[in-house]
Amino acid sequence: MAKRPGGELATRPLHFIWICDCSGSMSVDGKIQALNNAIREALPHMAKVADENPNAEVLVRAVKFSSGATWHVSQPTPVAAFKWTDLATEGETAMGKALSLVAEQMQIPPMSDRALPPVLVLLSDGQPTDDFAAGLRALMDLPWGKKAVRVSIAIGQDADLDVLQKFIGHTERKPLQANRPEDLVRCIKWVSTAVLTAASRPASQVKGAAPLADNVPIPAPPAMAAPPSGAVQGGNVCRIHGEPEPCKICVW
Amino acid sequence: MDQLLQDGQEVHLVASGISCVVERLLGAGGQGEVYEARLESRPVALKWYYSQAPDKDRQQAEVLMSLIKRGAPDKRFLWPMDLATCGDPPGFGYVMPLRESRFHSIVDLMKSRVDPSIRALATAGFDLAESYLNLHSHGLCYRDISFGNAFLDPDSGDVRICDCDNVTVNGDTNVSVLGTPRFMAPEIVRGDAYPSTQTDLWSLAVLLFYFFHTGHPLEGQMEANIKCLDLKAMNWLYGDKPVFVFDPQDASNRPVPGYHDSVLQSWPTYPLFLRNLFTKAFTDGVRDPQNGRVRESEWRQAMIRLRDSILLCGGCKAENFYDVDAMKASGGQAPPCWSCKAQLRLPFRMKIGSSIVMLNYDTKLYPHHIDDSKLYDFSVPAAEITRHPSDPKVWGLKNLTQEKWVSTGPDGTVKDVPPGRSVTLASGTKVNFGKNQAEIRY
Numbered sequence: 001m002a003k004r005p006g007g008e009l010a011t012r013p014l015h016f017i018w019i020c021d022c023s024g025s026m027s028v029d030g031k032i033q034a035l036n037n038a039i040r041e042a043l044p045h046m047a048k049v050a051d052e053n054p055n056a057e058v059l060v061r062a063v064k065f066s067s068g069a070t071w072h073v074s075q076p077t078p079v080a081a082f083k084w085t086d087l088a089t090e091g092e093t094a095m096g097k098a099l100s101l102v103a104e105q106m107q108i109p110p111m112s113d114r115a116l117p118p119v120l121v122l123l124s125d126g127q128p129t130d131d132f133a134a135g136l137r138a139l140m141d142l143p144w145g146k147k148a149v150r151v152s153i154a155i156g157q158d159a160d161l162d163v164l165q166k167f168i169g170h171t172e173r174k175p176l177q178a179n180r181p182e183d184l185v186r187c188i189k190w191v192s193t194a195v196l197t198a199a200s201r202p203a204s205q206v207k208g209a210a211p212l213a214d215n216v217p218i219p220a221p222p223a224m225a226a227p228p229s230g231a232v233q234g235g236n237v238c239r240i241h242g243e244p245e246p247c248k249i250c251v252w
Numbered sequence: 253m254d255q256l257l258q259d260g261q262e263v264h265l266v267a268s269g270i271s272c273v274v275e276r277l278l279g280a281g282g283q284g285e286v287y288e289a290r291l292e293s294r295p296v297a298l299k300w301y302y303s304q305a306p307d308k309d310r311q312q313a314e315v316l317m318s319l320i321k322r323g324a325p326d327k328r329f330l331w332p333m334d335l336a337t338c339g340d341p342p343g344f345g346y347v348m349p350l351r352e353s354r355f356h357s358i359v360d361l362m363k364s365r366v367d368p369s370i371r372a373l374a375t376a377g378f379d380l381a382e383s384y385l386n387l388h389s390h391g392l393c394y395r396d397i398s399f400g401n402a403f404l405d406p407d408s409g410d411v412r413i414c415d416c417d418n419v420t421v422n423g424d425t426n427v428s429v430l431g432t433p434r435f436m437a438p439e440i441v442r443g444d445a446y447p448s449t450q451t452d453l454w455s456l457a458v459l460l461f462y463f464f465h466t467g468h469p470l471e472g473q474m475e476a477n478i479k480c481l482d483l484k485a486m487n488w489l490y491g492d493k494p495v496f497v498f499d500p501q502d503a504s505n506r507p508v509p510g511y512h513d514s515v516l517q518s519w520p521t522y523p524l525f526l527r528n529l530f531t532k533a534f535t536d537g538v539r540d541p542q543n544g545r546v547r548e549s550e551w552r553q554a555m556i557r558l559r560d561s562i563l564l565c566g567g568c569k570a571e572n573f574y575d576v577d578a579m580k581a582s583g584g585q586a587p588p589c590w591s592c593k594a595q596l597r598l599p600f601r602m603k604i605g606s607s608i609v610m611l612n613y614d615t616k617l618y619p620h621h622i623d624d625s626k627l628y629d630f631s632v633p634a635a636e637i638t639r640h641p642s643d644p645k646v647w648g649l650k651n652l653t654q655e656k657w658v659s660t661g662p663d664g665t666v667k668d669v670p671p672g673r674s675v676t677l678a679s680g681t682k683v684n685f686g687k688n689q690a691e692i693r694y
């Protein structure tokens with residue numbers, strides 16, 4: 001028997017969709033393995049963030065694209081129950097087809113008419129080989145496509161930053177560039193925790209701040225290629241007292 | 253994965269000159285990571301900041317140093333105790349008391365992962381109000397009252413408040429933290445004000461509304477109509493058009509069945525005095541941020557009154573309330589139990605000054621009940637309800653103090669009630685506690 005009148009806090013769905021490049025080039029240099037690993041690495045952190053969020057019901061899906069595009073995880077799945085099956089590579093880069101597939105799911109229905117902004121994450125190491133523009137248009141023609149927080153991650157140096165930027169839809173945020181497996185882990189952890197949180201609990205803006213290009217403010221992305229230990233930004237100066245390190249006021 | 257400090261690593265405490273050993277990562281937030289650490293043999297919590305621009309770091313360190321020097325305004329704040337530094341990696345943080353495992357986040361309450369009694373919740377509400385009262389009376393402002401920063405013990409209703417590193421002197425506009433969405437006062441959401449004691453009062457009212465109703469005071473029809481709840485929509489809902497869901501003058505934002513069921517169910521079960529206070533907080537409190545908001549001392553009093561008005565259903569034992577106003581309106585009839593719908597029967601009750609305390613089988617009285625000049629303290633009961641050892645039909649009020657009480661029966665006979673003894677509950681009996689005088693009614 002409930003001890004108190006009322007029930008659980010009402011939530012809104014927050015759809016989170018991975019859109020993953022599985023083209024042949026992803027098999028080079030262990031990129032697909034790094035991607036599989038980075039997503040596995042991020043899932044427990046994502047589950048924790050979702051668990052601590054009382055306002056959102058986080059539901060995850062994944063699309064993969066190569067010569068065609070298909071749902072890798074088709075059912076919107078609560079993060080705690082989300083299982084990752086490793087992606088394998090083959091063929092070309094049907095990124096446009098992948099976006100059309102996502103667009104189908106951004107229509108109402110199957111989308112509910114009340115939700116938090118969806119988060120769409122596009123990961124790719126190359127150039128689309130199909131009609132990217134048509135796929136993007138299909139997505140951006142839909143209200144939920146426009147409202148979605150769109151993040152893109154360039155895997156390696158050969159990714160087409162131009163299309164990844166077009167996916168974001170404005171130039172105030174850049175695609176994230178993951179040139180090393182550690183960077184990919186950081187990027188993926190960041191989208192699945194910090195961006196996820198921002199989509200349901202956007203940080204408020206101080207008065208006079210420039211209007212947002214996104215419909216929720218996105219926190220600063222993680223620093224890539226961590227600086228060697230000791231060389232923190234601002235130089236070798238005590239962060240409390242501004243004295244040169246070792247600071248004589250801190251440690252004596 | 254990546255963590256700023258390594259387990260086993262030592263950091264140096266600036267004021268005390270001793271060092272403290274990192275034991276394990278507890279969690280991370282927007283500003284840094286929190287570790288469990290050992291200070292000599294004592295477990296403490298250590299917060300370590302992500303690096304920011306040097307001037308921001310220095311500003312944060314200055315805020316911390318002044319908080320440390322000042323000391324905690326109330327023991328329920330997990331207040332910074334000492335600044336911590338380390339050469340490698342360079343950086344800083346602070347140590348504070350470690351939150352014990354009996355405390356749960358408010359998120360657990362919202363997701364029904366803990367199930368406190370209403371008495372425990374009222375106690376937690378009291379504790380929160382008193383903690384912020386003490387903070388504010390020192391001229392400080394908290395800025396970020398929200399789900400993530402308050403914790404409660406679902407059994408006792410004790411609370412702890414963490415994340416005190418944004419606390420500053422009221423009126424300081426030099427700090428970047430504006431608050432958490434859904435908890436910020438409308439004038440902050442609109443960009444018309446910075447956090448202050450007055451905006452803390454708004455956030456406290458929101459948190460208390462969530463406590464009892466598991467919903468937001470401004471989320472009704474207007475929220476239901478919003479399709480995509482993004483920043484623009486939130487600024488409109490919580491900033492530009494804040495309408496209380498039970499605003500007596502404006503019915504445009506009532507809770508919607510199917511979307512806001514919890515609030516719809518719980519609101520009518522609480523006594524009118526509490527509903528009136530919430531109504532004031534979210535109507536006058538919107539119109540007049542300076543003078544319209546409910547003060548912590550008013551919440552504190554309301555929480556005490558709520559505790560005192562709890563009456564247990566004879567059938568299902570659910571906590572209900574004695575609501576004088578509602579009973580007057582229905583010709584003296586008690587309402588049905590909110591849980592099992594059985595007709596409630598009033599227990600013995602006691603009128604002490606202007607307050608009325610329900611005498612349930614498990615009721616206890618505390619120092620403030622028997623002496624107005626005493627502080628609120630729920631750790632030492634002054635009296636409790638007992639059952640007669642040989643006649644189970646007879647109930648009594650047992651004297652748990654060191655002082656003698658005097659009772660006057662309905663027939664005028666006067667008797668001493670020494671410490672450890674009980675006076676039988678009978679309608680019309682008066683008890684003189686020394687300072688306060690009370691009358692038992694049925």
Ligand SMILES: Nc1ncnc2c1ncn2[C@@H]1O[C@H](COP(=O)(O)OP(=O)(O)OP(=O)(O)O)[C@@H](O)[C@H]1O
Pocket residue numbers: 278279280281282283284285286297330348349350351400414415
């Ligand atoms: N004294 C403490 N004892 C135990 N756990 C703590 C303590 N202080 C903070 N924590 C936990 O550490 C984690 C991070 O803390 P906190 O939220 O204060 O960090 P933050 O960077 O200030 O975050 P925010 O951006 O929410 O202000 C949280 O899970 C919190 O519950």
Ligand SMILES: [Mg+2]
Pocket residue numbers: 281282283415418
């Ligand atoms: Mg903080």
Ligand SMILES: [Zn+2]
Pocket residue numbers: 565566567568569570589590591592593594
């Ligand atoms: Zn009942």
